[in-house]
Amino acid sequence: MSAALAVRRQAPPGTAITLVEQAGRLGGKLLTGEVAGHRVERGAETFLVRQPEAAALAADLKIALVHPAVGAAGVWVRDRLAPLPAGTMMGVPGDPAAPGLAEVLPPAAFAAIAAEVGQPAKEPLLPAGVDMSVGALVRSRLPGEVVDRLVDPLLGGVYAGRADGLSVRVTAPALAAAAERERSLVAAARAATGGPRPAGPPAPVFGAAETGMTDLIEAAAQASGADVRRGLPVRELRRRPRGWELVIGSARDPRVLVADAVVLAVPASPAARLLADLSPVAAEIGAVEYASMALVTLALPAGDLPGGGLPAGSGFLVSTDSGLVVKAATFMSQKWGFADAGELAIVRASVGRFGDAEVLRRDDEDVVRLVLDDLATVFGGPLPAAIDTTVTRWGGGLPQYAPGHLDRVARVRSALAEYPTLALAGAAYDGVGIPACVRSGTAAGTRVAEELVRRQQSGYGR
Ligand SMILES: Cc1cc2nc3c(=O)[nH]c(=O)nc-3n(C[C@H](O)[C@H](O)[C@H](O)COP(=O)(O)OP(=O)(O)OC[C@H]3O[C@@H](n4cnc5c(N)ncnc54)[C@H](O)[C@@H]3O)c2cc1C
Incomplete structure (x- = not known):
């Protein structure tokens, strides 16, 4: 939807946009539903407002936001519910004296956090340009309980994955940047959290569409002016001398859609299938699990x-x-x-x-x-x-996002650099959160819109 909106804003006036969606509804991972007569999100529930893209999109579409009435979450540790300790970066403690740490960690692990600061490594913890899993970085300096009880729960909440499989460069970029300079992980986490919070009432961290995420999607669809075709999978993407041809619909009743430009905003597997004939390198995106x-x-x-x-x-x-x-x-x-x-x-x-x-x-x-x-x-x-x-x-x-994800995405995008009217967007590439997906879609829409403008100005195709 963000790509469609960017095309609508930036492509030559009158550009026709067709949005082909395989499901019978729009929204993908955004789906508002109901339980016992109450509106509840059945997919993504909320988005970060400190990353401004989703909140700005809602404001543009005149969709009111709500913010959580209660922020503090707990963590279930073996047999009790403890408050989630403050002052961590994705669960990595930035302050050995932060309230709550001692309730979550066994005494030896708690003590090891304070000791880590006093035993700096010989080299910065993460060499420039190197990626590793969050778990590997944390385990290199702190006991495993920090991973099990703090990092895994927090990363799991966002990615439904484990610290040992997720790239630190993608899932905790601020920690990775600090780890390039620091010789203590606790010091790196402190630097990454930006230190103590400024005085005054905290600004909201999360927001959601007041009437449900589905309304945000429907409003975006309408504002884009796209011809929305639901229930039609895109089965093939083919080059034409001056644009693209998409085969859409069921195998028994395929239809062909011709387009000057295409944004593929689908998960990694369908993207890889559609890209396979065009560029085997780009199809490497299919390796994202x-x-x-x-x-x-x-x-x-x-x-x-x-x-x-x-x-x-x-x-x-x-x-x-x-x-x-x-x-x-x-x-x-x-x-x-x-x-x-x-x-x-x-x-x-x-x-x-x-x-x-x-x-x-x-x-x-x-x-x-x-x-x-x-x-x-x-x-x-x-x-x-x-x-x-x-x-x-x-x-x-x-x-x-396994270690090396950023390099993989760079390879995929550079393999398609010769096709300025084809762009990739979505959670497979640039971040799973809704703001990141809005950013990714906007960038993809902008890429193809700019090329359409350039072509129009140069009289291409006339
Ligand atoms: C359960 C859950 C909870 C989440 N909670 C949050 C949260 O609270 N906050 C947050 O910021 N993020 C959350 N996320 C992450 C976020 O919702 C997603 O990363 C994001 O919505 C993905 O958007 P997308 O456009 O990249 O992909 P999708 O939403 O997956 O959209 C891709 C679309 O492509 C369609 N499609 C696929 N193949 C084809 C094809 N061949 N032809 C045509 N159409 C096709 C699909 O049907 C789908 O509609 C959550 C994710 C999940 C799964």
Whole structure:
């Protein structure tokens, strides 16, 4: 959608835009739904407002934002819910004295954090131009519990992956940059967090479309003026002397769409299939692996929960050494301050992550039962029957940026540099978050729009 909007803004006036979507609906990983009559997101729930692109898009489209009413999350560590320690960079502590660390880590690991600062390495921790996994960087300086109980839960919350498989350059770029200069990881994390927060009320970190993410998508579709064709997969992409030809629709009833320029804003596998004949190097994007997950949203009678209601906070992450199936849970009614939730506690739990998808082979009923069992453990007693439940499965939900991802994307893009009317966008390349996807789509739309303008000015094709 962002690519379509950028083309609409920047391509020659009158440019016709066709948006071909394989699914019967727009939005991809954005999908607003309902549980017990309450609007809830069944996919991406919120976006960073400190990265301005998504909030700016919403403002342009006159979509009002809401911000979480409660920010603080907890972390489930083996047998208790502890507040998530402050002052970390993606879970890497930047201050050995930060409140909460001692509650999450065993005493020896806690002590090792303070000791690490006093034992600087001989060289900076990350050589310039080298990538490694976040886990490898952290384990090179700190005990494994820091990975299991802090880094994995936080990275898992964003990427549904593990620290040992994710590139530090992509998933924690500020930490990677600081690690190029620093000889202590704790010092690098402190530098990356930007030090203590300035005085005054904190600015909101996250926002969401007040009436749901689906409204944001529909508003963008309308503003782009695109001819939206749903339920039609793009099956082939072919070069023509002066543009492109796309084969769309079912194998039995294929149709051909001719275009001057194309933006491919699809996940890595379909992108690789479409690029295979054009450039085997570009098709290397297909090597990006994806994590699958399911989100289970439950409406529970709040007063009947153990303790008479949800625990405080916006939800909890789960340490990897705790043995729960649930990887994270959001207390939606509490986090978003649902004014009309009344006696309902609405909880959204995620299960499944990269390399740990066994639970996803079970049917919905089983998945819900496992989630209820885990929530009973965390809440400290048996749960009342759910009033309503939804299960949303996201097969291939989140790309896993392995070490070397940036180089791979650079190779892919440079292999296509000779085609200025073809651009790639989306989470496979430039970041999974909604602001990053908006940025990526805008850049892709701008690339092809500028080329269309250039061609028009040079009289190309006349
Ligand atoms: C469960 C979940 C929760 C998330 N939560 C958050 C969050 O809270 N905040 C946040 O910032 N990010 C979140 N993310 C990440 C973010 O939502 C995604 O990374 C982002 O929306 C991806 O956008 P995209 O346009 O790159 O891809 P997608 O949303 O995957 O869109 C790609 C589209 O291409 C279509 N398509 C695929 N193949 C073809 C084809 N051959 N022809 C035509 N169409 C095709 C698909 O149907 C789809 O609509 C979450 C992701 C998931 C899965």
